[in-house]
Amino acid sequence: xxxxxxxxxxxxxxxxxxxxxxxxxxxxxxxxxxxxxxxxxxxxxxxxxxxxxxxxxxxxxxxxxxxxxxxxxxxxxxxxxxxxxxxxxxxxxxxxxxxxxxxxxxxxxxxxxxxxxxxxxxxxxxxxxxxxxxxxxxxxxxxxxxxxxxxxxxxxxxxxxxxxxxxxxxxxxxxxxxxxxxxxxxxxxxxxxxxxxxxxxxxxxxxxxxxxxxxxxxxxxxxxxxxxxxxxxxxxxxxxxxxxxxxxxxxxxxxxxxxxxxxxxxxxxxxxxxxxxxxxxxxxxxx
Amino acid sequence: xxxxxxxxxxxxxxxxxxxxxxxxxxxxxxxxxxxxxxxxxxxxxxxxxxxxxxxxxxxxxxxxxxxxxxxxxxxxxxxxxxxxxxxxxxxxxxxxxxxxxxxxxxxxxxxxxxxxxxxxxxxxxxxxxxxxxxxxxxxxxxxxxxxxxxxxxxxxxxxxxxxxxxxxxxxxxxxxxxxxxxxxxxxxxxxxxxxxxxxxxxxxxxxxxxxxxxxxxxxxxxxxxxxxxxxxxxxxxxxxxxxxxxxxxxxxxxxxxxxxxxxxxxxxxxxxxxxxxxxxxxxxxxxxxxxxxxxxx
Amino acid sequence: xxxxxxxxxxxxxxxxxxxxxxxxxxxxxxxxxxxxxxxxxxxxxxxxxxxxxxxxxxxxxxxxxxxxxxxxxxxxxxxxxxxxxxxxxxxxxxxxxxxxxxxxxxxxxxxxxxxxxxxxxxxxxxxxxxxxxxxxxxxxxxxxxxxxxxxxxxxxxxxxxxxxxxxxxxxxxxxxxxxxxxxxxxxxxxxxxxxxxxxxxxxxxxxxxxxxxxxxxxxxxxxxxxxxxxxxxxxxxxxxxxxxxxxxxxxxxxxxxxxxxxxxxxxxxxxxxxxxxxxxxxxxxxxxxxxxxxxxxxxxxxxxxxxxxxxxxxxxxxxxxxxxxxxxxxxxxxxxxxxxxxxxxxxxxxxxxx
Numbered sequence: 001x002x003x004x005x006x007x008x009x010x011x012x013x014x015x016x017x018x019x020x021x022x023x024x025x026x027x028x029x030x031x032x033x034x035x036x037x038x039x040x041x042x043x044x045x046x047x048x049x050x051x052x053x054x055x056x057x058x059x060x061x062x063x064x065x066x067x068x069x070x071x072x073x074x075x076x077x078x079x080x081x082x083x084x085x086x087x088x089x090x091x092x093x094x095x096x097x098x099x100x101x102x103x104x105x106x107x108x109x110x111x112x113x114x115x116x117x118x119x120x121x122x123x124x125x126x127x128x129x130x131x132x133x134x135x136x137x138x139x140x141x142x143x144x145x146x147x148x149x150x151x152x153x154x155x156x157x158x159x160x161x162x163x164x165x166x167x168x169x170x171x172x173x174x175x176x177x178x179x180x181x182x183x184x185x186x187x188x189x190x191x192x193x194x195x196x197x198x199x200x201x202x203x204x205x206x207x208x209x210x211x212x213x214x215x216x217x218x219x220x221x222x223x224x225x226x227x228x229x230x231x232x233x234x235x236x237x238x239x240x241x242x243x244x245x246x247x248x249x250x251x252x253x254x255x256x257x258x259x260x261x262x263x264x265x266x267x268x269x270x271x272x273x274x275x276x277x278x279x280x281x282x283x284x285x286x287x
Numbered sequence: 288x289x290x291x292x293x294x295x296x297x298x299x300x301x302x303x304x305x306x307x308x309x310x311x312x313x314x315x316x317x318x319x320x321x322x323x324x325x326x327x328x329x330x331x332x333x334x335x336x337x338x339x340x341x342x343x344x345x346x347x348x349x350x351x352x353x354x355x356x357x358x359x360x361x362x363x364x365x366x367x368x369x370x371x372x373x374x375x376x377x378x379x380x381x382x383x384x385x386x387x388x389x390x391x392x393x394x395x396x397x398x399x400x401x402x403x404x405x406x407x408x409x410x411x412x413x414x415x416x417x418x419x420x421x422x423x424x425x426x427x428x429x430x431x432x433x434x435x436x437x438x439x440x441x442x443x444x445x446x447x448x449x450x451x452x453x454x455x456x457x458x459x460x461x462x463x464x465x466x467x468x469x470x471x472x473x474x475x476x477x478x479x480x481x482x483x484x485x486x487x488x489x490x491x492x493x494x495x496x497x498x499x500x501x502x503x504x505x506x507x508x509x510x511x512x513x514x515x516x517x518x519x520x521x522x523x524x525x526x527x528x529x530x531x532x533x534x535x536x537x538x539x540x541x542x543x544x545x546x547x548x549x550x551x552x553x554x555x556x557x558x559x560x561x562x563x564x565x566x567x568x569x570x571x572x573x574x575x576x577x578x579x580x581x582x583x584x
Numbered sequence: 585x586x587x588x589x590x591x592x593x594x595x596x597x598x599x600x601x602x603x604x605x606x607x608x609x610x611x612x613x614x615x616x617x618x619x620x621x622x623x624x625x626x627x628x629x630x631x632x633x634x635x636x637x638x639x640x641x642x643x644x645x646x647x648x649x650x651x652x653x654x655x656x657x658x659x660x661x662x663x664x665x666x667x668x669x670x671x672x673x674x675x676x677x678x679x680x681x682x683x684x685x686x687x688x689x690x691x692x693x694x695x696x697x698x699x700x701x702x703x704x705x706x707x708x709x710x711x712x713x714x715x716x717x718x719x720x721x722x723x724x725x726x727x728x729x730x731x732x733x734x735x736x737x738x739x740x741x742x743x744x745x746x747x748x749x750x751x752x753x754x755x756x757x758x759x760x761x762x763x764x765x766x767x768x769x770x771x772x773x774x775x776x777x778x779x780x781x782x783x784x785x786x787x788x789x790x791x792x793x794x795x796x797x798x799x800x801x802x803x804x805x806x807x808x809x810x811x812x813x814x815x816x817x818x819x820x821x822x823x824x825x826x827x828x829x830x831x832x833x834x835x836x837x838x839x840x841x842x843x844x845x846x847x848x849x850x851x852x853x854x855x856x857x858x859x860x861x862x863x864x865x866x867x868x869x870x871x872x873x874x875x876x877x878x879x880x881x882x883x884x885x886x887x888x889x890x891x892x893x894x895x896x897x898x899x900x901x902x903x904x905x906x907x908x909x910x911x912x913x914x915x916x917x918x919x920x921x922x923x924x925x926x927x928x929x930x931x932x933x934x935x936x937x938x
Contacts, residue, residue: 028399031391035406038460042421043413045431049424057429058437104316113312117580119320124576126327127514128569130521132538133558137334138326140551160326163319180669183636184727186656187663188683188734198682202673221414224523224538231546238416238524245420245528255424258417265412276408276464282472283579285465285514 043262049255069252078240079257086237089151089226090219093158097215100159101166102208106196108167109174123167127285132224139228149233157225162215168284169211169275173204210272217268221261237261331562338556353556365534367560373451373526373536374519377458381466381515382508384459389470390500394482411464415457419528422457423448453529454536458519466511473507474500510575513568521561537561586647586660586737586770587612588633594641595628595794602628603639604794610738613768615761617781620791621817626774627742629791633772634740635659646737662736666743668727670715676702676726677711683734701733702726704763721752728760732767739764739771745780757784778818782806790814808926812918815852822858822892823918824851833917837867837886840915842925849924852916855881858894859911866907868892873902884908 049055052062053069073079107113108120138157139148147153177200185195201208223238230239237257244254275281341350357363392404410418425431427448436443447453477500485499523538530536535543537557545554562569588610595603603625610616618626631637633644635656643652651659670679677698684694702708705725715723724744731739741760745753761784764771775781781788782802790797790805790813797817798810809815816823826835828849833840838851860882871883871891880896894910902908917924 025395025397025399027391028395028397028403031388031403032399032406035388035403039406039409041431042418042425045425046417046421058434060434060438100318100322104319107312107315111309111312111315113309113316116312119316121573121577121580122323122328123319124580125573126323128517128565128572129327129331130517130561130565132521132523132541133561133565134327134330134521136541136545136554136558137330139545140337140555141330141333143551156326159322163322167319178667178669180665180667181671183634183656184663184665184669184730185671185682186636187634187659187661188730189657189686190682191655191657194686199671203671205673217412221416223414223416227523228542228545238414241416241420242524242528245416245423251424254420258420261414261417265414269409269412273405273408276411276468277404282465282468285469285510 046255046258049252050259052252052255069250070256072250073253073256076253078235082235082237082240085234086220089154089158089236090216092155093162093219094212094216096155097159097162097166098212101163102170105167105170106174106200108171110200120167120171123164124284126164135225135228142229148229149231151234154226154230154234154236157229158219158222161222161225162219165218165284166211166215169214169281170204170208172284173207173211174200176207177203207275210275213268214272214275217264220264334555334559334562338552338559353553354560356553357556357560362534363540363557366537366540369451369531369534370520370537371564373454373458373530374516376455377462377519378512378515380455380459381462382512385463385466385470386508388463388467389474390496392467392471393474393477407467408464410460413461415461415524416528418457418461419525422453422460422529426456448529449531451531453531454522454526457525457529458522461525462515462518466515469511469514470504470507473504473511476507477503506575510572513572513575516568517565517572520565588738588770588772589645589648590629590633590642591645592642593629593632593639593644595625595632595637595639601794603632605642606791606794606796607642608789608796608799610770610772612770614786615764615771615773615784617785617788618772618774618791619778619781619788619817620776620797622776623793624791625794626776626791630663630740630742630772630774633738634661634663660737661740662731662734662738663740663742664724664727664731664744666746668720668723668744670723670726670730672715674715675711676707676713676715676718679715679726680711680730680733683730687734697733701729704732705729706759720748721756724748724756725759728763732763732769737770739769741771741773743774743776746776753780754783760784782818790817792817809852809916810923811921812850812852812923813921815916815918815923820855820893822853822855824853824886824890824892825849826851828917836888837910838912838915838929840912840917840927840929842917842927844917844919844924847919850918851912852918853892853912854914855893855895857913857915858892859913860884860894860896860900860902860908861911862902863907863909865909867909868907870902870904870906870908872904884910 048062050069051065051067053064053066055062108116135157138160142148142153142157147156181203182195182199185199186192190198221238222236223242226234226236227239227242230236235243238261241254241257241261244257338353339349339351340347341352388403388407392400392407395403413421423430426444426446428446429443430446430448433443433446447456481499481503482495485495490499521538521541522536523542526536527539527542530539541554541557541561544550544557588608590606590608593603593606594601606625606629608616618629620626628637632639635651635654635658639652643650645651646660670676671682674682680698680701681694684697689697698711699708702711705728707722707725707729710718710722710726715726718726727744728741744760745756748756757780773781773784775784782805785802787799787801788805789799792813798805798814800808800810805814805818809818812823815821824835824838826833826849828834828842828844828846830846831841831843833842833849833851835851838853840851868884868886871885873883874881875898878898880898880900880902882894882896882900882902884892884894886892892910896902912929914926914928916926
């Protein structure tokens with residue numbers, strides 16, 4: 001039986017004088033203000049310090065501004081060594097992590113093999129151990145293997161830190177690719193590998209890209225493993241920062257480095273905000 | 288290694304082909320699984336074994352000597368108490384700050400909410416080293432806050448730098464984004480319709496929270512709490528830079544025992560003690576992940 | 585020009601049979617609709633023909649060649665998916681060209697074929713568009729073009745119009761029918777909408793729980809259902825339970841005579857086979873009338889409490905509570921699932937709706 005098509009005549013709304021009903025979100029503005037002060041002010045203070053040449057208490061702003069300390073900081077050889085080391089480390093770790101994890105993530109998302117659920121769960125469960133305790137346990141093993149204070153020792157320990165994120169975000173990304181899209185490619189004559197390259201990977205690429213970026217920035221800033229395993233030979237940028245803070249050499253060194261170091265995280269913020277803001281990101285942590 | 292058969296489809300016929308696919312899958316995950324086994328699972332068991340058994344004259348024998356030393360050492364116990372105190376205070380502060388924030392983000396529909404979300408996520412992209420440095424410059428002695436107070440003629444603050452409050456402030460700051468995100472995700476489970484229906488039935492804000500929202504996100508809150516506790520309990524950078532030198536939190540304590548005292552066995556003992564204390568949170572965390580994955584299937 | 589045969593196909597998932605034992609021959613250029621409720625196995629059959637599932641038993645032949653174990657990328661089939669499954673990271677033209685590129689065809693030839701295929705579905709100038717810039721109907725047309733451009737021997741469509749609204753659906757299926765006729769391509773079409781099947785198919789295959797119920801042309805399927813399931817599934821049907829005694833049904837209104845053994849039967853009567861007339865000695869009462877414009881549907885309560893639907897010309901005037909009598913032109917008798925007989929209780933009158 002066919003159902004009758006009901007055509008509702010468009011009713012003409014009577015014209016009512018409209019009042020502005022849009023209310024101002026005072027609560028939101030208050031939260032913005034409070035968060036703004038708490039979150040932004042410390043960073044602003046650092047930024048001012050970076051460009052201050054003389055800033056004596058109790059002046060509210062520096063007496064003299066200038067770039068003298070930028071030159072001083074950037075002419076230190078240990079800064080450049082740490083910078084290049086940190087970049088090499090982060091690149092190595094991110095690359096290795098991607099090579100190891102992306103195929104695995106695809107397998108977890110699409111293939112069926114014995115122990116799949118248990119293995120995947122064990123990746124998620126690696127968050128269930130206090131991280132620094134775990135690092136100490138790993139470090140004591142590395143001590144016997146002679147990996148302490150070597151480049152590859154630090155690479156390994158930082159690799160562990162990226163595993164989790166580089167597995168579950170891509171898994172979610174691959175699972176979100178419509179299966180029919182992959183089947184349509186098979187139907188058009190593409191083999192499994194070709195389907196992966198031409199359909200699954202490009203479809204998941206934005207999310208995976210964000211995950212890779214987050215891993216890179218996360219590794220660049222990783223302090224604890226680098227400090228524990230790397231000391232004293234391997235001094236990454238954050239480790240150098242800590243020495244600057246501890247030794248209180250010149251306040252501005254730390255400030256200049258902070259401003260410099262903040263550049264990569266700014267990019268990470270720009271490119272991965274959509275991923276981080278999505279609920280699936282938080283769900284990966286077990287909510 | 289245990290192989291549980293997954294709940295996937297087992298079909299009659301074509302078994303050879305299916306085995307082939309199973310092997311491919313295992314092969315693809317083998318590298319990260321090996322890393323996981325070698326760098327997470329093995330070290331944990333190794334740590335427990337190493338601290339419980341010592342090599343004596345006639346081979347290995349069971350010994351609790353390092354644990355005894357830890358629990359009779361007043362300094363170590365002070366460190367442990369400090370860590371527990373900081374963790375508890377941080378967790379309480381985070382819940383107090385992030386729950387209202389998450390509620391706002393979940394239910395607000397104005398454009399301001401996007402700004403709030405951006406600000407709340409912001410700390411995630413500030414590395415803890417920079418944060419530590421910024422906090423010293425801001426709330427440290429003669430820092431930014433002191434400058435402002437001085438300028439308006441008020442006395443200086445009692446600087447939290449190098450007191451237990453230093454790491455508390457730093458850790459709360461650092462953990463706001465993830466805690467808020469996870470709570471917002473938890474609140475995603477409360478449907479708009481459920482809230483609207485309750486409002487329709489006459490529930491005011493407080494009643495909504497008490498009877499509709501909180502009961503539905505109870506589990507999510509516990510997961511968030513476990514996650515936060517696990518993160519804060521063994522934090523290193525912020526306590527190391529901002530915290531007091533004595534007593535110190537477990538993170539710096541372990542690091543010092545390992546690197547400066549070169550007593551790796553004692554350091555591992557301390558690590559095992561942190562594992563044991565966090566075990567219930569960890570177990571709860573794993574259980575709820577497993578349950579969530581089960582439910583989503 | 586291709587002919588498709590399924591020979592004793594069987595398939596089970598997790599120990600339950602999804603397809604029991606299905607055999608089907610589709611002739612060259614024929615359009616066959618697989619119709620059935622959800623879970624009847626119609627999509628599974630289609631996916632087995634496409635190569636996305638492997639049957640546990642039986643074999644699939646295209647032009648006499650066994651393709652049962654051939655991978656989907658090697659099969660001469662083209663599939664259109666319900667979710668259109670267009671690759672959103674490619675332009676419309678790239679979507680259509682993908683399979684041709686895999687075949688390492690020269691660029692010029694690809695361009696010509698893509699233009700032809702897009703022209704065929706009426707999207708000539710849309711090649712450079714992105715997939716998400718198209719409407720739902722346009723997306724599904726691109727999906728059809730993408731399947732056709734590879735010149736498959738068998739075209740497979742898996743509820744392609746299910747997510748579109750009524751008007752668009754009717755429009756697109758007419759277009760599809762025209763294209764299919766013009767190309768003379770052998771087509772298998774899965775749907776759960778009977779109107780779609782009746783409008784499109786050369787033959788309809790009704791499936792239920794993994795078994796073929798009936799294979800017939802649309803008009804046979806409607807007018808001569810072979811099983812009680814098909815009778816109830818296609819169109820609407822009144823079923824009246826009664827007993828047969830000595831070759832006569834003991835229903836008070838329809839004492840039809842048929843050479844059927846004694847026992848319980850169900851009388852199946854189409855609404856349009858019922859004639860309603862006002863009566864002084866009513867056998868039944870009008871419960872409600874619904875005016876569909878082209879016809880009037882009258883719900884009638886019988887004395888024993890059963891409710892039947894009758895189709896009347898729009899000029900008929902009935903009000904709720906009116907007493908009426910009913911006569912039936914054509915009654916089919918079922919016992920269980922089995923059809924026993926078809927009878928016309930009285931000389932068939934010419935009816936306006938015939």
